[in-house]
Structures are given as structure tokens and as C-alpha cells.
Amino acid sequence: MTEGQADQLAALRGRFGAAIERSVVFAGQQVVYVAAAQAHAVLEWLQQDPSQRFDYLTDLTAVEYRDAERPLEVVYQLRSLTRRVDLRVKIALDPSGPLEVRTVTDLWKGAEWLEREAWDMFGVKFLGHGDLRRILMWETYSEGHPLRKSFPLRGHRSRAEQTRQALAANPEAHYSLEELSIADAYQALPADMQARLVEREAAQ
Amino acid sequence: MSPRTLELSVSTPVVGADGKVRNVPLGVARRPSEAVSDDFGAEHMLVNIGPQHPATHGVLRLVVELEGETVKRIIPHVGYLHSGFEKLGEYRQYNQIIPLTDRTDYLAPMANNVALALAVEALMGIEITERCRLLRVIACEMSRIISHIVWLGTTGIDLGAFTPFLWLFQQRERIYNLQESWTGARLTTSVARVGGMMADVPEGWEDGLRDFVRTFPAVLREVDTMFTRNAIWIGRTQGVGAIGADEAINYSLSGPMLRASGVDYDVRKDRPYLGYDEFDFDVPVGEHGDIYDRYLVRFEEMAQSTRILEQALDRLRPGPVNVSDPRVILPPKSRAMGDMEAMIFHFKQVMEGIKPPAGEVYFGVENPKGELGYYFVSDGTAKPVRWRIRPPSFLNLAALPRLCEGALLSDVIAINASVDIVMGEIDR
Numbered sequence: 001m002t003e004g005q006a007d008q009l010a011a012l013r014g015r016f017g018a019a020i021e022r023s024v025v026f027a028g029q030q031v032v033y034v035a036a037a038q039a040h041a042v043l044e045w046l047q048q049d050p051s052q053r054f055d056y057l058t059d060l061t062a063v064e065y066r067d068a069e070r071p072l073e074v075v076y077q078l079r080s081l082t083r084r085v086d087l088r089v090k091i092a093l094d095p096s097g098p099l100e101v102r103t104v105t106d107l108w109k110g111a112e113w114l115e116r117e118a119w120d121m122f123g124v125k126f127l128g129h130g131d132l133r134r135i136l137m138w139e140t141y142s143e144g145h146p147l148r149k150s151f152p153l154r155g156h157r158s159r160a161e162q163t164r165q166a167l168a169a170n171p172e173a174h175y176s177l178e179e180l181s182i183a184d185a186y187q188a189l190p191a192d193m194q195a196r197l198v199e200r201e202a203a204q
Numbered sequence: 205m206s207p208r209t210l211e212l213s214v215s216t217p218v219v220g221a222d223g224k225v226r227n228v229p230l231g232v233a234r235r236p237s238e239a240v241s242d243d244f245g246a247e248h249m250l251v252n253i254g255p256q257h258p259a260t261h262g263v264l265r266l267v268v269e270l271e272g273e274t275v276k277r278i279i280p281h282v283g284y285l286h287s288g289f290e291k292l293g294e295y296r297q298y299n300q301i302i303p304l305t306d307r308t309d310y311l312a313p314m315a316n317n318v319a320l321a322l323a324v325e326a327l328m329g330i331e332i333t334e335r336c337r338l339l340r341v342i343a344c345e346m347s348r349i350i351s352h353i354v355w356l357g358t359t360g361i362d363l364g365a366f367t368p369f370l371w372l373f374q375q376r377e378r379i380y381n382l383q384e385s386w387t388g389a390r391l392t393t394s395v396a397r398v399g400g401m402m403a404d405v406p407e408g409w410e411d412g413l414r415d416f417v418r419t420f421p422a423v424l425r426e427v428d429t430m431f432t433r434n435a436i437w438i439g440r441t442q443g444v445g446a447i448g449a450d451e452a453i454n455y456s457l458s459g460p461m462l463r464a465s466g467v468d469y470d471v472r473k474d475r476p477y478l479g480y481d482e483f484d485f486d487v488p489v490g491e492h493g494d495i496y497d498r499y500l501v502r503f504e505e506m507a508q509s510t511r512i513l514e515q516a517l518d519r520l521r522p523g524p525v526n527v528s529d530p531r532v533i534l535p536p537k538s539r540a541m542g543d544m545e546a547m548i549f550h551f552k553q554v555m556e557g558i559k560p561p562a563g564e565v566y567f568g569v570e571n572p573k574g575e576l577g578y579y580f581v582s583d584g585t586a587k588p589v590r591w592r593i594r595p596p597s598f599l600n601l602a603a604l605p606r607l608c609e610g611a612l613l614s615d616v617i618a619i620n621a622s623v624d625i626v627m628g629e630i631d632r
Contacts, residue, residue: 026563029564077566084475108456109451109455109606136282136631153292
């Protein structure tokens, strides 16, 4: 751990105490584990405090380990463009419990799509995200979250079943309820699809 | 679904019995007994662009809400090219991931290959040889030039200028020929390996690159006369799709998109890798953050890349390309036949693969489109637990709804082009 990294950890510990669980340095890069409940406050402080100024969210993603005992981690790769410093903040989530963390879209607009991707791929719910839809998979995709270790490489369903479902898909389903409301085409949809869209909007 | 108009206005024009247009309140206009053309003068319209549309530069789909010709809202849809590369990476050994990186940003495959090798080397703490370093710099800068060539050529076409596209693509062809003679492939180069390169450049290859470096600036000057002071180009690009420095940072923009907004951040200068700090080159920075500034930044980057190529060629000396580290590079085949230890290393590497220590590393490089980051999590086995790609154009595209606020529909095409997206990387 370099001097700067030790100072970084001391500043975090001094401000948040036990919420800073531990810090690891590997290949010269510092990782700080933060308790999920205080994570938003920590990130907000890191972004806005004049001594920190981590103004740039380089990346946001999640990691699940092969060892099922290990928690799933949400990873924030932060950078201070003014201080030219990087910091990785991690939140550990119990994979058997609800995978929920507070959104950081109120701090960094760039998190909007990154959180959607983490939701799509890992099923991590970002509470307070205004538009938490799937992003790489299509909206009606129902096999789960592909980057989870419990998800087999070839998918849960057979190729034949996947093809059958793709061919049976209603192309209108590729518009969100919000978009359909622009076109006023919602009324023209079959009743079951209307119900499904309303249900899905309500669930989010 | 056909694009239909929405009756958001308080009144809707209908054609009366006398054949004249009049406005009637919304509720009345909707009476089923009255035949009203939905498309008749109502205010908001839904337009679907793509996924199969040449101006979206790939399989990008944009759902645009229009009021007249002004964009009220724009909702991008991505994922049509999703191939699950990150998932596939978890089932492959580190060197086997390199062919996947060819297919992410396929307009600059060599730069991706090099970035991946650098990330794994950072994870393992490997120091590459001098010749390998310079060859990688050459690979990265060649990629920057061809990627920017594709960007400038296609953006020119989007805005009605066809000739520069042809001039530039002739130059791109020359680099593709160099790539082909080096790697055997024009697009799927897979040129890097952990700890070295797939191969050294063939004999006389440097002369071909020197020839390119000598003649390319003349082509750039020709293109410059076509665009930089062209009234149509300026009219279509200046002040369009502008974003300020603070917002650009908040949206996590990177590369030319960030620098055009006046943020002086280039990974090559600020977190030097491959010894970029030893090279003499400038980083162009814009000030308005509009399409024109993005054009100027990328244009100048091509000229600067030519400078770097020249310096790298001057420094290139004969020497080993691969490190002599039996963990990652196979000992010579001749030794493996007679030397027990060398044969064991062959066996272990081929059968088990490269095994980095348990740990994790984020490695960011300055790719043509912005900061490409590879985040590896290793548990000590030959396959990564997690291979995350931080795709620059994914984050740049995420700002598109903000960039298109209040723009005209025709500007959407120009703004989208200025982001310089490549769907292989966005969808992965």
C-alpha cells in the first residue's frame, strides 16, 4: 500500500468508521469494501468532498465468484480527474438474500446504462433508478440473468425452444409501454399484452 | 407498428363537411363515428430508426418522439448484436480470449488485442520486451488511424460528402494490407499474446509502414480542405449536439468525446502504459463539445498518431519479441525436444494454460473510441472468474438522449455519427 492509498483509507475510516469493512491492494490498485447500507453516503462523499473529488465513474459492474459461499459484489471503479487517482469501491451482497443497492444515477448520470446492464446480467436491483429495464437482452427475456454462475453457458432452454419463442414473439413487444404511449398504439394491443405491460411497469 | 401520431394537443384538426380544416377538441375528434386521419397535423410523432439502417452505424435502434421536426425524446435500444462475450470469457483461457476482443471493437482490433494482453500482464506482473512494446505502440496507433478513418468517412457520407470517404478508405486499405502481412488476417488480427506478440513483423514490413507514414499526411491535408472550412460541414456540425465539460464528466464520456468538451484527459498521457510518456505527441482538446470539435479532435489525433508511428519506427531495433517467462511463453520447440524442463513447461502451458495469481485488476487504455477498460478477476485458475469489458462507445452512446435534446431529426443522424459507436463493442 502506497502512502496515498494509506491516506485514502485513513480518510474513509475517519469519516465512516466501521462502514469501511476492509481494504485490499492488488497490482498497485486499491479496493475498498463498504457496507451496503452506507455505500451511497460513502460514494456521495467521495464524489463531492473537496479533498476527494472522484468526479468520474469509470465503470460499474458486478462480480459473482465460482465459490457459491462468497458474496456477490457490486463494483464501482472511480476516478478523480483532478487528482489523477483511481479507487475501486465494492459492496458485498448475500446472493441468497435480495440483491438490492441504492442507485448512484443521482450522482453520476453515466451510471444509468451501467446499472441497467448490471441488472440485466446479474439481477442486481438498483433502488431509485428511474428506468431499470433490461438493456442487452430484450424486454420480454425470461430465462434469468446470464452472467450469474447458476446460468449455464448455453442458456436454460434448448436451442429449439429458444428459436420457437423468438419466432412466436410479437414485434410490438419490442416497444416499451412508455414508447407505445407516445404513439397512442397501446389501445390497439391485444388485451393480454396490455395486461402484461401494465404488470411489468408496476413491478418495477 | 406503423408510426402513428399522438393526440397530445388539446385540439385536433379535422376536415369538416365543407372540406375545410378546423380544430375540434380532443374528445370529439376521437368519436369513432368520425373518420379522422391520425397523421393529420397532430403534434407528436413516434419515429423508429433502425435497427437496420445505414445511418445508425450498426444495429442500433432509436425510437424518437418528434414534435414537428424537433426531437422531444429519444430512446436508444441496444443489444441486437449481443454475443455474451463476457460470459464466454469465463469459459476460456486468457490467450483464448484474445480472438473475442477482435470482435468487440472490430474497427480497431489490434488495439483491443494489445489491451487484453496488457491487462493480463498487469495481473501477473510481467514486464514485456522493448521490441514488443514498440510493436504494440505501432499496432495501437495504426488502429487509431483506421478507426478514425472509418468514423470520418462514414460521418461525411451521413452529412452528404462522399468523396473524402473514398480517399480515406484507400488509406485504410493500406493499413489493412500491413495488418494482413503481419498477422495473416485483415480484421480478426489476434495479434497480441500474454507476454509478447503472436509473431514479429515480416521482413521489410517497416518499409511499408514508413511509406504510409510519409504519404498519409498529404491525404489528411486534402481531406482537411474538403471539410474544415466547408460551409455545409460547418453549418451541420457547429453548435450541434454540444455538451459541456462538467456534464461530459458526469456522463462518463471518454476519448475524443470527452476531450472535445474541453477535458484534458488522455490515458496515454495521464496513466502512461507502453511507455507512451517517452513519445513526443500532443493531445488535441476542444472547447465547445459539439460535433465540429469532435471532428477537429479526431482529425488531429490521426496526425498525432502518424507522429507516434514515425518515432516508434525510428526506435525499433532487432531483438526478442516475447518475454522469456515459461509461465506465459512456450520455450523454443527445439529445446522442448531435448530438455526435460522445457518439455514440462510446454506440457503445463498447453494442458493447463496460463495461471495468474488470485486477484483482480482494472486496466484502461486509450482506444480510438475512448477508454477501453478490461477488468479481470482471477481465482488462481486458468480461466477468469470475471472478464468485464468497459466499452467506451457504450458509455458515450448512453449520453445520446442528452445530446439530442431539442435537436432536429436530421441532427440526430449527425450527432449519432459524431459519437463514433461500434455495436460489436456496445452489445458485446
